Amino acid sequence: MRTYVGLVLTVFALMTAACSRSASADQPAASGKTASAEKRYPLTGEVLRVTPEAHSLRVRHDPIKGLMPAMTMDFAVSEADLKLVKVGDRIRGDLVPVPDGDFRLERIFIADKVADDTVADAARRLREDTQERGRKVYREVGEKAPAFALYDQNGRVVQFERYRGKQIMLNFIYTRCPVATMCPAATEKMRATQRLAREAQVKNLELISITLDPAYDTPGILKQYAEGRNIDTSNFTFLTGPEPTIKDLLAQFGVIAEFQGDLINHTLTTLLINEDGKIAHRADGSQWEPKEFVARMHKS
Ligand SMILES: [Cu+2]
Structure with a gap:
């Protein structure tokens, strides 16, 4: 745990430096903060x-x-x-x-009242769980992944339970991320993993990218992001939802994200969750290889 925190803080410091540099060079003109005023x-x-x-x-x-x-x-x-x-x-x-x-x-x-109630309900339970876990909020490899309900890029509700019996690759990104080596590269690696896994006869893989920026990344924005990159969304889903839910998931999965205007200084974590909903593997940072993850997946 100690090593993990040390690692995350180091990575975070590096990332903060990287993001601040790009912040001055690539400041978006229309700010979400302005819009909300x-x-x-x-x-x-x-x-x-x-x-x-x-x-x-x-x-x-x-x-x-x-x-x-x-x-x-x-x-x-x-x-x-x-x-x-x-x-x-x-x-x-x-x-x-x-x-x-x-x-x-x-x-x-x-x-959709049923969908909205489902999301609100899951948000409340996740909030309680996060508070109950307190300082032990971080879920280690071998532990169960937290349950959630969020909206996908088509605006439909997606519940974690739906993925029972599937292997899941999960990460967090945001569509406005200007740092080429961060979210854009992560999405490309997810896509590469999707392709490699298919070639390796992994039949039950689902890829999930959850936004770090739910205030901006609505279902429509996520859809535009996926279409703009020609992503095969048959088993690659982009999710958004209530801000407290995103924060709780970040805490439980050990991802750090901090707003600086419209930019988010964040760490990267990629997780493999097995058919029983347990965290099977995690890679912190951007240096993971798609083939390492595919090697860990169950083939059928
Ligand atoms: Cu990013």
């Missing part, structure tokens, strides 16, 4: 029309408290959110007034 109204409604050319959604929305009654309106939306929704979907999102009197719709999720 705008007035936002929670909106729910049904999608009536999707117009990709105009980046616009027609939504019949429910009454918006303190702003307007129920009505049908066209909203400007991001490319990422356009990818997520289709006509007939119930959605929820943030309505943001823009200076010219129009409205933008941001952070769109598929609205």
Whole structure:
């Protein structure tokens, strides 16, 4: 445990240095922090029309408290959110007034009471578990991985239990990571592992990347990330969800992440979880090899 903490702190120090350098060179113009300073109204409604050319959604929305009654309106939306929704979907999102009197719709999720309850329930249980474990929150190799429920890149709920009987490769990334050797490289290695495992006849592998940045990485953003990299999502899933859940998972899996504006100084950890939900192997840092992980997987 002592060695582990030492290692993580060293890696973290290196990473902090690496990330700070890029922070000044590659500061994104639109900051999430700025965006959250705008007035936002929670909106729910049904999608009536999707117009990709105009980046616009027609939504019949429910009454918006303190702003307007129920009505049908066209909203400007991001490319990422356009990818997520289709006509007939119930959605929820943030309505943001823009200076010219129009409205933008941001952070769109598929609205599904059962899914949302499942996520909230799992979040509460994970929170309790994390608090109960206290200083022993970190899960060692050989221990069970913590259960969770999150949203995938299609906006659907994914429960950890669904992966029973599967081998899981799991890591944490964020889509805005500007450090080529960190998240972008990690995603490439996950993809390489996916391919190698298939060649090695590993039939029950699932790859999971959980975002470090749930405030920005909505299902639509994750979908855009996966599509933009041509990732085969048949067994490679990107997950997001409530911030406390992400924090609890980071603590339990021993990953350190700290915001610096829009950038996140973070460590990298890649885990292999076996068919019984136990942590079989972990690699800290970016130096792991896909073939090492594939060698540890059960072939069938
Ligand atoms: Cu990163």
